[in-house]
Structures are given as structure tokens and as C-alpha cells.
Amino acid sequence: MASTHGAEVLVASNRGPVSYELREDGSLHAKRGGGGLVSGLSAIGPDANALWVCAALSDADREAVRRGGRRLSEDATGGQQVRMIDIDATVFSDAYNGIANSVLWFVHHMLYQTPLEPVLDAEFRRQWASYEAYNRAFAEALAEEAAQGAAVVVQDYHLALAPRMLRELRPDLRIGHFSHTPWAPPDYFRLLPDDIAAELLGGILGADRAGFLTQRWADAFTACCEAVLGADAVSGTRIGVHGLGADADFLRQRAHRPDVDERMTALRTEIGTAPDGKARRTIVRVDRTELSKNIVRGLLAYRQLLDDHPEWRERVVHVAFAYPSRQDLAVYRDYTAEVQRVAQEINSAYGTPGWTPVVLHVKDDFARSLAAYRLADVALVNPIRDGMNLVAKEVPVVSDEGCALVLSREAGAYEELGEDAVTVNPYDITGTAHALHQALTLPAGERAERTKRLTAAATALPPAQWFLDQLHALED
Template identity: 80%
Template sequence: MASTHGAAVQGARGAQVLVASNRGPVSYAVREDGSLHARRGGGGLVSGLSAIGPDAGALWVCSALSDGDREAVRRGVGESGVRMLDIPADVHADAYNGIANSVLWFVHHLLYQTPLEPVFDAEFRRRWASYETYNRAFAQALAEEAADGAAVLVQDYHLCLVPGMLRELRPDLRIGHFSHTPWAPVDYFGLLPGDIRAQLLNGMLGADRLGFLTRRWADAFTACCTEFTAGLGSTEVGVHGLGADGDFLRARSHEPDVEERMAGLREEIGTAPDGSARKAIVRVDRTELSKNIARGLLAYRQFLDDHPEWHERVVHVAFAYPSRQDLAVYREYTAEVQRVAAEINERYATPGWTPVVLHVKDDFARSLAAYRLADVALVNPIRDGMNLVAKEVPLVSDEGCALVLSREAGAYWELGDDAIVVNPYDVLETARALHEALTMRPEERAERTKRLVAAATALPPAQWFLEQLQALRELQPNRPS
């Protein structure tokens, strides 16, 4: 383990602002000729770091996720402002899939079938040791790279232990952590073994400041601290509701590849028997268990049962992009989504009408094309930290759209007044909401869309990041007493 003294010496000439996340802003692939191809990503953190400027002394610490990434680290290939950690692949797999995605994600999204799971056995403990090792690697790298008094922004459930570990190594730093997921209520968080609960909470409380997407998730964390530890102590809790990047989305959605995808989608949707354009109910999700895609399809089927007058006049455009297919439960869920969609089409389709247009291959341009064509956006997660799709579709839609929104999405707290709100478990209610959305008067839809867009863009990604950074810099470091 890096010593505190050694880290401080390095820190004297290190980075002033550091971000730590599992996935970084760049990934690498090995070409057939052995050369490395770099691909840059996007998102709120990329926008935020760009906003502070190239002279801010910023560094992004992330994990090597692929063979190409690991090869880049071994060859010493990298980009300025990025440090990629070559954590052993088996350790990363146990930490990422074995703990972060199979335990912490399930706890915070209330996904367990409790008669059968979770089972905290010896295999869980072995994987937990990898999660500790993974977090420690990040803490050591941050300690080595940070300048004296630097600001460190740690991201998400993959790295819950980092703040506490980093605090021990570098008490001079200002440490923040942001949770992009919900936080579990006390009773559900209590499913975890007592020592694991304590490690997670105390790891988080090593930060000077913790950020959450909604007050609901922040309050849930505070309640867990009250129940299972001595409370928040000197750690501050803040709420920052990540918004949509309006300027980027508006520009990107009118580029030629999106126009091309729109033509293809219009052809798939087709026209009604009277020659009018069919209405489009649009959803765009990963096949993540919490997104509730299967119940959304069942609600659409119920809507078709209840309203035969809409047959051949509406199409459900459903994009369900594969997620975490290395986990069996996700593969099974993806298969179930495909099965329900096929069953609806088999039951209702006519020679000129396919009720469900389902795509499972990720295509960002096609997603934006669907946004533009949407008459109704269906966003019905059983639990979601925020859900940016709910903010993006009204922003991009050409004619404005009605939003059917789950009360369990973080976005509900910002958009609920102008959405049609549903209980995500209630298929009948969701079917009624789809009908209400499709029959909404154009004037009302336009007014609601205008207000949805204003709320959706209230805190765009760059401002979201800078707001957290400013709040962290204004605090005195959370030094051990």
C-alpha cells in the first residue's frame, strides 16, 4: 500500500481536480494489425471536466475494462489527463459483476426475489474481498496523483469504499462521492450482513460531501446512517439532479445519420388505413431488470385489448439494448422481453401493421430518431436513480410528446407535475395512461412539453459537475479527529 508520506510528496506536484469512476472517458481496441484504436465516450463527467478547462490540472482515474484497455496500459499508451488502472481481470470481474452489479445494484433497486436470494455465503465473501481490493487500488492511485488539498470526486456504487480508504491515505484532500443510483431504504439495506453495511456506510462517510440525484435517495442514505452507524457526522449531503444536455441533443438529433434513421423508422411504423401517420409510443432502455420493459409491453398489450379502435393506428417503438449479458439473469430477462414483443405481434399484427417494432442492437442515432418521432414516451422503471430518457424525449421530439412516467423514477420529482404518472407494477393503470397520452389535446401536450423541457434542462451536465466541485471546494476537509 502506498504510504501517506510518499503520496503527499507526489501530491505536491499532482492534479488539482480528480475524478474516479469504473468506466473512463476513453476505451481501446486492438486492431488486426496489432495497433490500438482509441474511442472517446461522452456523458456528464466528460462535459464537466471539459467545462473546467485544460489548465485546471484535472485527472480522471478509471479502470481498464477490456483486453484492449489492458494492452494500452501495458504499452504505456494513454491520453493526457487519464490514468487507467490495470486491475487483474479476475479481481475486476468479482468486484464489478460479483458485488457491484449482483449485490449493490440489486439492493438499491429492490430487485431481489427474497424467498431465494440473496445468499451471503463463502463465495460472496470471496468476491467482497475483490471489491475491497478494487476500491483500494483506486484509493492508492488517487493518493499518489492528487496535489495538496486537491478535490476528488468519486463516482457511484462501484467505489463506495474509496472515500474512507483515501481519507486514511490523504487527510488533506477534499473528497466527494456521487451516487448515480437510488439508495435503498433501511429495511432493504438491512439485508446486507452487518459488517458489510458498516463498511459501505463508513466508506462513504469518509467523504467530506456526498451527492445524490434526489432528496428521496439522500434521505434514504441518511436514514441508513442513523439506523446502522452513529449518523452522518461531519459529512455533508447534497442533491444534484442531473439534467439533459439540451444543446448537444438538439444539434446531434438533426445530423444526417439521424435523418436517415428517421426515414427507416417511418417505414417500419407505416401509415394508418386512412392514410394518416400512425402514432408512436417510444421507449429506449437498456435491458436492465429495473427498467420494467416487460411490464411496459404487457401494458401496451392491455391497451390494445381495451381499445380496438387503435388497432393499426399506433405502433410501440421499443428499443431494448442488451445490458450485462454476462449475467444469466439479464440474458433471461432480454429473452423474456423479446418473447412478449413477439407474442403481441403474433396476436395483433395485420399484413400492413406490426404493433411492436423492437430493436435490440444499440444505435444512438436511431434512438434520437425515435425521440424525434415520439408522440408518447413510456418511462416506467420499477426504480431508477434519475432516468435521463424521461428528460431527453420531450426535449428532442419534433411535435412535442406526452410523457408516461413511473413514480419510482428519480425524474418523477422534477417532471411529475407535467407527466402522466403511473405505479410501475400496475399494468392496467399504465394501459390507461397510454390511452390518456395518445388522446391528449395538442395544445395541452405542447404546454406540458414546454414545461418538461424547462425542468429537464435546469441542471445540464457541465453545470451539474461544476456545482458539486464548487460545493466541495467551499468545505473544510473532513479530517479525522
């Protein structure tokens, strides 16, 4: 099935570098995305003959595929070659919402309330067939598009089966798989039916190389393979670790544009000044309202801080940005509502005419996020479990005056940043409140030194280099 004029480097991911909007006049408007993969593909240059294979996520995306054919117009994609796969909408929903986000995400983040969940019944098996079909569509598209001996880097838990499927179609290819999430330990991973667990692991082991964000997740994957498939299961696949870092140049440049300055002015007004006329201190968090981000416990810890240390009342503000995520799933809508309820409860109980203790925003605004980064005295990053968490790496890079980082030991970023952060157990409300107080009272000199070291660690492997390192490892 090798293409005679195929791509030499291919990236496969659920979401691609471009999405479409269908306007009232029938025209299609393309919106280009960002992120580490986009930076990485740009880094290899226009002569690398690279192709991005992704799924059509919306009706507008599907219309773009129907109008444009197999490859999208490079004018709309920022000069990148993109093949968008038009997968049946029901199959896509079953695979993406039913399996990837409602089962695999929950397993790897260890989020199930196990007395009631998961329910792996006939409906699960029906959706699993769609997940297989979705992965097969990617494998077939990659097999069609790849030149002889090409390098293919498959991304994340949505496409865990694709490496094995692609290997069977094109044994000549060099295939990598990269997991952006944590990996569950064997006892938790084996909540999955034995045959499904084996199929997932075997899918990734179809790659020449399996990559992870931290050694902890890589070790958990290896332990699962040994527990489910046997002692020598991993022998044919190399395991690698690549800790994605912050893009310092982009962040610093973007954080000083006029729209960010405007939002800083607006945020300062919302934060206000303390009764003594001094600027209030800020505890900043920026997250999607994913269940793993632990936003509610972060708010409860802030309330505990106000109880334990009443001297902080009217002198500190918790700037909390909780942007909607996966609102097509009821459990995420409920979680977003709970975040809003708890924030309002704190403001009602503690607020004064001149002080709003929690400044909460739920509408996504990247410029406002950067403004908050710049104003942060303390960054609160307390996930229950996170593959990496780039916010932990971005805030120290952008903060104007240097900031203290309160960091969950369950974030992948802990491996690199833990020494210079104030570390917390994400379930411990009292401990997190104590950590917030410790962070707020760090002497200025120590805070500046910690910020300097955090920034160095956070930018050690910027997105472009992170991607290139994976390519080079496949070539070795």
C-alpha cells in the same frame, strides 16, 4: 503520499472517458466516450490540471496501460489526462460482476426475489475481499496523483469504500462521493450483513460530501446511516442533491444530423400509415435491458391498451428499443430473451399484413434512438426504480411535435417532471394501459404546453453545470 506535481481536480469512476480496441495488426484504436462526467471535465477547462482515474475494463485497455505507462496519451483521450488502473482480471470480475452489479445494484434497486436471494455465503465473502481490493487500488492511485488539498469526486456504487480509504491515506484532500443509483431504504439495505452494511456506509462517510440525484435517495442514505451506525453517524459529512439534467444543446444539434434523418425515414417506413391514410401514433421507449427498466411490463401494458381500446389497433405503434446490457450475466440474457418473446407474442396476436404493433430493436444505435425521440407522440418511461432516468428528460427536448410523458413514480426524474407527466405505478399493468390511452388522447395544445414545461425542468442542471456545482460545493 502527496504528489509534488499532482492533479488539482480528480474524478474516479469505474468506466473512463476512453476505451481501446486491439486490432489484428497489433495496433490499438481508442474510442472516446460521452456523458455527463466527460462534459463536466471539459467545462472546467484545460488549465484546471484535472485527471480522470478509471479501471482498465478489457484486455485491450490493459494492453494500452502496459504500452503507455501510468498516464494514457492525451492524443487518444481527447486532450484529457487519464490514469487507467490495470486491476487483476479476476479481482475486477469479482468486484464488478460479483459485488457491484449482482449485489449492490440489486439492493439499491430492490430487485431481489427474497425467498431465494440474496445468498450471502462464503463465496460472497470471497468476492467482497476483491471489492475491497478494487476500491483500495483506486484510493492508492488517487493518493499518488493528487496535489496537496486537491478536490476528488468519486463516482457511484462501484467505489463506495474508496472515500474512507483515501481519507486515511490523504487527510488533506477534499473528497466528494456521488451516487448515480437510488439508495435503498433501511429495511431493504439491511438485507446486507451488518458488517458489510456498516463498511459501505462508513466508506461513503469518509467523504466531506455525499451527493445524490434526488432528495428521496439522500434521505434514504441518511436513514440507513442512522439505522446501522447510530443517530450522529452523518454529522461529519455534508449531504447534497444534484439532479442531473439533459444536455439540450448537444441533443438538439446531434438530433438533426443526416444519419438521424436517414433513420427517421427508415422508422417511418417500419411504422407505416393507418388504414385511413393518416400517420400512426407512436409510443416510444429507449432503454438498456436492465432488470430495473421494466420493459416487459411496459409491453404488457401496451397489449392491455390494445385490448381495452381496440380503436387504437392499426393506429398506434410501440417503438421499443431495448439495448443489451450486462450480457455476461445470465439473468440479463434471460431478461433480454423475455423482452423479445413478449414483443413477438404481441405481434403474432394482433398484427395484420399492414401493421406491426411492436417495432423492437435490440442493437444499440444512438442515431436511431434520437430519430425515435423526434417521432415520439408518447414517451414511456416506467422503471421499477431508477436513480434519475435521462430518457425521460431527453425525449421532450428532442421531440419534433411535442410528446406526452408516461412516467413511473419510482424514477428519480419524477421529483422534477411528475407534475407535467402522466404518472404510473410501474407494477400496475392496467393503470399503465390507462395512462397510455390518456397520453395518446391529450389535446394538442395541452401536450405542447406540457412539453415546454417538461423541457424547462429537464434542462435545469445540464451535465457541465451539474459537475461544476459539485466541485464548488466541495470548495465551500
